[in-house]
Amino acid sequence: MTHNAIENYPELQSQMAEWPSFLDKALTPTALIGKRIVVTGAGDGIGKALAKSLACFGADVILLGRTRTKLEAVFDWIKQHTPTDPVIVPCDLAQLDTDTVSALAESISSHYGNLQGLVHCASMLGPKIPLVHYPADQWQTVMQTNVNAVFMLNQGLFDLLDQGDPGCVLHVSSSVGIQGRAYWGAYSASKFALEGLSQILADETETAGKIRVYSVNPGGTRTAMRREAYPLEDPQTLPIPEKHMGLFLFLLVGSLVPDLIKRPLPATGAQIDARKWLA
Ligand SMILES: NC(=O)c1ccc[n+]([C@@H]2O[C@H](COP(=O)([O-])OP(=O)(O)OC[C@H]3O[C@@H](n4cnc5c(N)ncnc54)[C@H](OP(=O)(O)O)[C@@H]3O)[C@@H](O)[C@H]2O)c1
Numbered sequence: 001m002t003h004n005a006i007e008n009y010p011e012l013q014s015q016m017a018e019w020p021s022f023l024d025k026a027l028t029p030t031a032l033i034g035k036r037i038v039v040t041g042a043g044d045g046i047g048k049a050l051a052k053s054l055a056c057f058g059a060d061v062i063l064l065g066r067t068r069t070k071l072e073a074v075f076d077w078i079k080q081h082t083p084t085d086p087v088i089v090p091c092d093l094a095q096l097d098t099d100t101v102s103a104l105a106e107s108i109s110s111h112y113g114n115l116q117g118l119v120h121c122a123s124m125l126g127p128k129i130p131l132v133h134y135p136a137d138q139w140q141t142v143m144q145t146n147v148n149a150v151f152m153l154n155q156g157l158f159d160l161l162d163q164g165d166p167g168c169v170l171h172v173s174s175s176v177g178i179q180g181r182a183y184w185g186a187y188s189a190s191k192f193a194l195e196g197l198s199q200i201l202a203d204e205t206e207t208a209g210k211i212r213v214y215s216v217n218p219g220g221t222r223t224a225m226r227r228e229a230y231p232l233e234d235p236q237t238l239p240i241p242e243k244h245m246g247l248f249l250f251l252l253v254g255s256l257v258p259d260l261i262k263r264p265l266p267a268t269g270a271q272i273d274a275r276k277w278l279a
Helices: 010-016 021-026 045-056 068-081 098-111 136-161 185-206 224-229 241-256
Strands: 036-040 060-065 087-090 117-120 167-172 211-217 271-273
Touching: 010 045, 010 241, 021 241, 036 045, 036 136, 045 060, 045 068, 045 241, 060 068, 068 087, 098 136, 117 136, 117 241, 136 167, 136 185, 167 185, 167 241, 185 211, 211 241
Parallel strands: 036 060, 036 117, 060 087, 117 167, 167 211, 211 271
Antiparallel strands: none
């Protein structure tokens, strides 16, 4: 496949050789034209890779994140290399409230008219210390960012997602959201809660059949958060965020443009381990 944007994204291009052929055939530069997708944590790591990748395949991406300069860098790359229409939404999810979510929904509605995807990549690690020493204020901040903000965004953007087109909500989770681990404190508890949110929303939307909901565990990935969690680890031993883009694109393109992907999607509500997807 030739594509200007992808030619300017060598980290993604290097991973595409490993994609199954059904995906490579489906993913033309126009695959996601007219699809609007919110990506939280879009300024760095997995969210940044996903925002750029979605734009490479035609989606208009709403780039939500904490640090304006990081979001602007992603915005500039997308504008330079793709014909899509991104917007940036600087937002500290630790401070998110329902009024802010309503204002976001209104601005998405007036700018784009609708929304098809919502991907929750943003999260914070918090301290890695025993529960008995865990500071209550940091517990609250991690839970607010990793769980409460996800609940508020899913709730406040739901009507926009539920306007008739197929939709998709992805929750980026973690192994410590499936099996608790000492010293992972609020981060681990927040990912258990995120798995619950994902399954509940999937169950509540399954009968209508328009919105698919998944949790995705990327496993160890070369990002700032991983460095914070494992400062002594050699980052070169870890996959880059773009390694996971085949899976994210499979789930999003498969959900939003079902005719393009000639492969059944996992059932809505599934917990997906990115490391097993291509195995
Ligand atoms: N990397 C791994 O090994 C790994 C493993 C399992 C699961 N995960 C999950 O993968 C997802 C992406 O993480 P990553 O590894 O890509 O980490 P990352 O590079 O550190 O990115 C995290 C993103 O979340 C944003 N963020 C953090 N707190 C925020 C807040 N209060 N408000 C708004 N945005 C906030 C950050 O914004 P700023 O940069 O502006 O602070 C950043 O863009 C997370 O949900 C993480 O739990 C990662």
